[in-house]
Amino acid sequence: MLSQRTIKKVIETAGVGLHSGKKVSMRLRPAAVNTGIVFRRIDLESPVDIKVSPNAVGETVLSTTLIKDGVKVSTVEHLLSALAGLGIDNIYIDLTATEVPILDGSSAPFVYLILSAGIEEQTVAKQFMRIKETVTYSNGDSWASLEPYDGFSASFQIDFNHPAVNDTKQTMKLDFCEDSYVSEISRARTFGFMRDVEFLRKRNLGLGGSLDNAVVLDEYKVLNSSGLRYKDEFVKHKILDAIGDLYTLGFGIIGAFHGHKSGHAINNLLLRELLAHENAWEIVKFDQQSDAPVKYLDGLAWA
Numbered sequence: 253m254l255s256q257r258t259i260k261k262v263i264e265t266a267g268v269g270l271h272s273g274k275k276v277s278m279r280l281r282p283a284a285v286n287t288g289i290v291f292r293r294i295d296l297e298s299p300v301d302i303k304v305s306p307n308a309v310g311e312t313v314l315s316t317t318l319i320k321d322g323v324k325v326s327t328v329e330h331l332l333s334a335l336a337g338l339g340i341d342n343i344y345i346d347l348t349a350t351e352v353p354i355l356d357g358s359s360a361p362f363v364y365l366i367l368s369a370g371i372e373e374q375t376v377a378k379q380f381m382r383i384k385e386t387v388t389y390s391n392g393d394s395w396a397s398l399e400p401y402d403g404f405s406a407s408f409q410i411d412f413n414h415p416a417v418n419d420t421k422q423t424m425k426l427d428f429c430e431d432s433y434v435s436e437i438s439r440a441r442t443f444g445f446m447r448d449v450e451f452l453r454k455r456n457l458g459l460g461g462s463l464d465n466a467v468v469l470d471e472y473k474v475l476n477s478s479g480l481r482y483k484d485e486f487v488k489h490k491i492l493d494a495i496g497d498l499y500t501l502g503f504g505i506i507g508a509f510h511g512h513k514s515g516h517a518i519n520n521l522l523l524r525e526l527l528a529h530e531n532a533w534e535i536v537k538f539d540q541q542s543d544a545p546v547k548y549l550d551g552l553a554w555a
Contacts (some may be wrong), residue, residue, distance in 0.1 A: 254377045254538040255332065256341040260370030262264055265361070267353030270327055270442070270466075273459030276349035280369060285376040288502045290324040291380035292389045304332065304500045305523050312517035315495055326351045329516065331440075333496030334362035336504065341378055357441035357465040358481075359492055363434055377537040379548070383507030385532040391523040394513040396494075401506045401508035401543045403429040408490045412526060414416060414440055414445070416474050421460060421484040422537045423549040426491060429545070437482045437495070440488035443467035444474070453519035506536065506545055 259282050266277040271525065283290065289304045300323040302308060310319030317326035330351050335343065347353075353360040388397040407425035410417070426436060444458065444466055452458035461468075467485060468475045482488050494511050497519035512517070526532060538544040 253375075254378050254541045254544045256285050256338050256374040256376050256412045258284075258287075258342040258372050258374060259340065259366060260372045261354050261551050263369040265353065265355070265365055267355050268460040269349060269351030270354035270357070270460045272349065274284060274324075274349045274351065275373045276278065276347055276351060276353050278348075278353055280365060281344040281345040281346065282372065284507055285342060285374045287342040287344075289332070289340075289345070289474045289499075291347060293323055293345045297488070304328070304502055306500050306520055307536060309500060309516075309520045312515070312520055314452075314516075316339040316500070316520065324350050327354065327501075328352055329375075329496030330354075330359045330494050331362045332499040333492050334359040334366060336499035337438060338363065338366050338497050339378070339504065340366060340371070341373070341502075348470050351422070353462060354442075354465045357467070358439050359496070360438045360490070363438050367485065375538045377539070379503050379535050379537055380544075381501055381514070382534050382536045383526075383532065384534060385529070386529075387420050387522065387526045387529055387532050389518055389525045390519060390520075392428065394515070395517055396509070396511045396514040396518045398505065398526060399467065402506070404505055404509075404546060405429075406494060406509045406511075407492050408487055408494065409513065410487050410490055411513055412486070414469060415472050417486050420480075420486055422487055423532065424491065427509045433495075436482075437492050438490055440485045440492050441465070441481065442466050442489055442493075443469065443486055446470045460486065498523065502545065503535070503540065513519055 262281050266278045291302045293300045302318045302320045308318045311317035314325040316329045331354040383398045384402050405427040409423045
């Protein structure tokens with residue numbers, strides 16, 4: 253049986269929120285089968301639990317924010333991407349502020365935390381959402397789609413007219429039956445442009461951003477002294493984000509994702525469109541791990 257997964261023990265970290273700039277502590281805790289992914293705001297007088305789902309996404313400006321009864325948890329996409337990449341189905345995430353810590357701007361620190369805690373196979377079968385019919389959501393010249401595919405692949409096209417970005421690929425496809433999430437995607441950092449800093453900070457966004465947690469570009473070049481981690485880090489980070497946004501479903505996807513200049517808003521609206529078309533998907537389980545069209549190496553999804 254291909255089993256649901258949680259972590260073996262509690263593990264903690266701390267950092268700052270990318271947009272809020274506030275200090276935050278985060279604790280990851282094991283959860284029972286069929287719990288799903290649950291964020292808990294423990295800084296409130298009465299802690300509030302927010303279970304991930306596409307309908308829980310309430311804001312999508314530069315990050316994915318979950319909202320329940322006015323309580324928010326923002327910038328969840330990098331952590332969700334790591335959970336998807338390692339196949340974690342059930343987990344509690346305790347936070348002492350409104351935003352998940354940005355750490356180094358990628359999902360790699362979250363991958364490290366999860367692996368340090370250890371992955372526990374549980375006693376109930378893992379569920380996947382299999383795409384049966386193509387679903388697309390578009391807005392202007394930006395769009396995203398999910399289509400049938402016996403496995404999971406993700407392709408993305410960005411379009412930034414910038415010398416440093418033009419030196420890299422702006423189109424990429426990765427097939428996670430063959431490609432490794434951990435080595436190919438997890439270290440790709442969020443990125444931003446110096447020209448946008450004043451605009452963002454007037455709107456209380458990007459207050460925690462720095463060269464330590466983002467790739468920053470001026471009008472001509474990358475400002476980080478260490479340069480890029482991948483030669484195609486920009487488009488790879490957009491794939492990382494998309495994987496995190498898709499995991500708000502609470503299930504791994506068996507299908508192919510395509511994104512063209514899409515962001516958190518379009519990714520979320522694509523999922524809502526998918527859920528509205530019940531004939532376009534089905535929930536499946538696998539009695540034998542060998543029957544699953546998802547690559548597992550050494551017990552780790554997409555490793």
